Amino acid sequence: MIHLEHLGRTFKERLRHRSVQAVHDLTLDIAPGELFGLVGPDGAGKTTTLRMLAGILKPTEGRAEVAGHDVAQDPEAIKSILGYMPQQFGLYGDLTVDENMAFMCDVFDVTGEEREARIRDLLAFTGLGAFRARRGRALSGGMQKKLSLAACLIHRPRLLLLDEPTTGVDPVARREFWDVLTTLHADGSTVIVSTPYMDEAERCNRVGLMYDGHLMICDTPAAIKRMLPGDVFALQAPDLNHAADVLNAMPGVSDVQSYGDRLSVIMERGSDIERLRRDLAHEGIEAIDLRPVPPRLEETFIYFVRRYAAEPQQAAAS
Ligand SMILES: Nc1ncnc2c1ncn2[C@@H]1O[C@H](COP(=O)(O)OP(=O)(O)OP(=O)(O)O)[C@@H](O)[C@H]1O
Ligand SMILES: [Mg+2]
Incomplete structure (x- = not known):
């Protein structure tokens, strides 16, 4: 489903005349149906990676293929395949839950009877059925996350890119959110999810640890724990x-x-x-x-992050 070859992204900061390498030499394949977790501290490059996969940010190095399409050359081709949930609430605070969903239907050309049926099903699926008339900005943080997820599912994408979908959400809502994700995964969707929570990483088929733009570790949770x-x-x-x-x-x-x-x-x-x-x-x-x-995932990650921070060249080379 995803094929990355030496993918990289450098940002030029014009004012300060310096550049930031947000993602560095990322080579990775993700199979259809995988539930892949991306973890790493603030600024590690998770959002930049997901935005490149979603075709909304051009790579400056290497290439990324999604379902056989080069995302930089053909971003339109992947639009119908993928659902992208950004880290920040990306919907309209002034619009109601219903209106936000209707807007997404317009964007993805979902019309006719199908339109109302999908909105109803997705809002029920994400537990928002009772809040259809509430404005986006009046929703709790957890409900906004659920609405964002419902909105990015409107065109039934096979690939989901979810950027910290549960950050700042209470533990009950977090569990509910993961119940929804598990159902989508069981139905065959490929899911790539970034998260700061180790219990969530633990639920993934494979986990990639990013630090300082590098994918430092990438394996199953069990194998990662054995790396300590x-x-x-x-x-x-x-x-x-x-x-x-x-x-x-x-x-x-x-x-x-x-x-x-x-x-x-x-x-x-x-x-x-x-x-x-x-x-x-x-x-x-x-x-x-x-x-x-x-050993737990968290201990292994902290161990490798500290080792990298102490000696970046050596850790990156090994
Ligand atoms: N548009 C931009 N212009 C300049 N620098 C950027 C831009 N976007 C990201 N960066 C930088 O790239 C690096 C990676 O950022 P990114 O947002 O991908 O990290 P992240 O892993 O998603 O972090 P967080 O956990 O805080 O969301 C950071 O140093 C960030 O400051
Ligand atoms: Mg981020």
Whole structure:
């Protein structure tokens, strides 16, 4: 469905006379029917990538094919195939839910009996049936996201490009949104979704981690977790800041990450937990709880992002 070859996008900032490489050398294939997650911190290049795939931003390097069409040369050809949901609410705040949907029908030439039937079905599907008369700007954030999704489905696209569709949405609405996505995926749609949430990334067939314009990692969630080069220990202790300083200086520790009231300590494979406990005690740190835990996506991503941030050239080359 998607074939990217050394795709890149450089923005020239005229005022500051410098350029920003938002996406760098992106080579990737996505099969029909895949549910592909794109994760990465702010400014990683997720939106730029999705906009190039949607044919609304021209690549400056390489090429992107969607369903066999070159997006830069033939953006019109992919219009009927894909639905693109932008990161910001892109509909009209002054128009009602119904009017926004009718507008999308006009854009995609959905007419006749089909028009009302599709609007009704999509609004029911996304749980907006009771809000048809409400203006876009009077909808909650989560409802605006659902309306954006309903709107981008009006022409029954086979490929969905969703840019952070659940960011800032409450957990219940997030779950409902994913129920809708799962149904679309089960019906055979190809879905590419960017997200800051690891539980959402976990639900994808494959996940790509972008950082600083590079696709650093791309694999199934299970395979990504296996990439973490070490064992993970969860530590709870009274003074976590002190514990983190001590651990960071300890041989065999490759990363220390803080998660609420615990630290995730990434150590060389085969590390001895009792020895770690003794070493910590020796430094005056009595563990309240210390145990081996399976690696999570988040730990793997943070590990690789930190490694890249410390030595970009080496990390990019490896
Ligand atoms: N139109 C533009 N002009 C100049 N620079 C841009 C433009 N669009 C994006 N950038 C820059 O490109 C980089 C990637 O931005 P992009 O919006 O793709 O990131 P993102 O991963 O979507 O981030 P976020 O999670 O914040 O949405 C950033 O450094 C951004 O400032
Ligand atoms: Mg973005």
